[in-house]
Amino acid sequence: MPVTTPRVAVLLAAYNGMQWIEEQLASILAQSAVQITIYISVDASDDGTEVWCADCAARHTNVFLLPAGIRFGGASRNFFRLIRDVDLQEYDYVSFADQDDVWHEDKLERAISLMRERGVDAYSSNVTAFWENGRTQLLNKAQPQTRWDFLFEAAGPGCTYVLSAPLVRAMKHSMLMQWSELQKVSLHDWYCYAFARSHCFRWYIDPHPSMEYRQHERNQVGANTGLNTMIARYKTIHDGWWFTQVALIARLTGQAGDPFVSSWLPLRRWQLIRLSFSAWRCRRRIRDRVLFFLICWATALAGKSAQ
The missing domain is CATH 3.90.550.10 (Spore Coat Polysaccharide Biosynthesis Protein SpsA; Chain A)
Structure with a gap:
């Protein structure tokens, strides 16, 4: 053939x-x-x-x-x-x-x-x-x-x-x-x-x-390198954008009803704390798992959510 x-x-x-x-x-x-x-x-x-x-x-x-x-x-x-x-x-x-x-x-x-x-x-x-x-x-x-x-x-x-x-x-x-x-x-x-x-x-x-x-100044999303980039990305998370997108994508892809996802999807304080302990299942890179854990706790303590 x-x-x-x-x-x-x-x-x-x-x-x-x-x-x-x-x-x-x-x-x-x-x-x-x-x-x-x-x-x-x-x-x-x-x-x-x-x-x-x-x-x-x-x-x-x-x-x-x-x-x-x-x-x-x-x-x-x-x-x-x-x-x-x-x-x-x-x-x-x-x-x-x-x-x-x-x-x-x-x-x-x-x-x-x-x-x-x-x-x-x-x-x-x-x-x-x-x-x-x-x-x-x-x-x-x-x-x-x-x-x-x-x-x-x-x-x-x-x-x-x-x-x-x-x-x-x-x-x-x-x-x-x-x-x-x-x-x-x-x-x-x-x-x-x-x-x-x-x-x-x-x-x-x-x-x-x-x-x-x-890489240039007009990249919508560029390389995640250096302290300044990390600070800028953390700001979008702290402002609630990232978790809002997580919730939206979970719904659009039909995952909202999964027992694991539904256990944290309201993304309020205790759900975020619960989610933090699943960091190893939620990010690929070890550094990102540590940051994920810390961000969940910081967002929970700040009273932020995706709602």
Whole structure:
């Protein structure tokens, strides 16, 4: 039987990306051993991104620009729009792309090969963060998955995700059924990982970096490195955003009725204290488990909740 080249739909969300998007598109179009089609959705921009993407689509038969001029206000809603509006039926795999990274030439080829070899439904990977001053750092997200990590964190940067057709079909159906509530989700990569794991789709996190992850002042969510980044992220937790998202994702993925989840889902003082003792089941990295324990206690003592 002849081996067919995998057909991959790459969903790219853009916003004011003229400074980087040409380099990123070139790295996607150069992918080896796959048949690529790129769909671009541009959040209403004022730097010429929409015009450039329209010209790119006119020059490449496998690049399509969705109707522009829409204001999404964040990458999550833009990616959800792509999943909703693109007809994905003819593709074997779906991948997400940001506008400002640089993919390794074998990014998709390696992902698909490992998915087939391991019999999994989804893939993500480590990345190499890089800064304009030449600094680089490996971001390691490939710790062993735990029973409940998907309700509390993503599987790494969404721009590394490669999803199988059956997973995408199931997820898209669920998204359309809960479209209004879904718009409250701030991080599409967290939601996609949670949906997959909660619906018994298998996920592999590759320790090998698949791309260069550009860091700049306009990253919506960048590399979690350094004290300043940690303080900024703690502030979002202290303000209640993180636990609100945990509760929302638990409901959207059908996990609210699970005995473990329902035991802490009100996220009030005693539920948070109870949850703190399950830190080892809720985060992958040891450092994050310690922080999780401390954050649960700090939030409980401060009287915060997701309600």
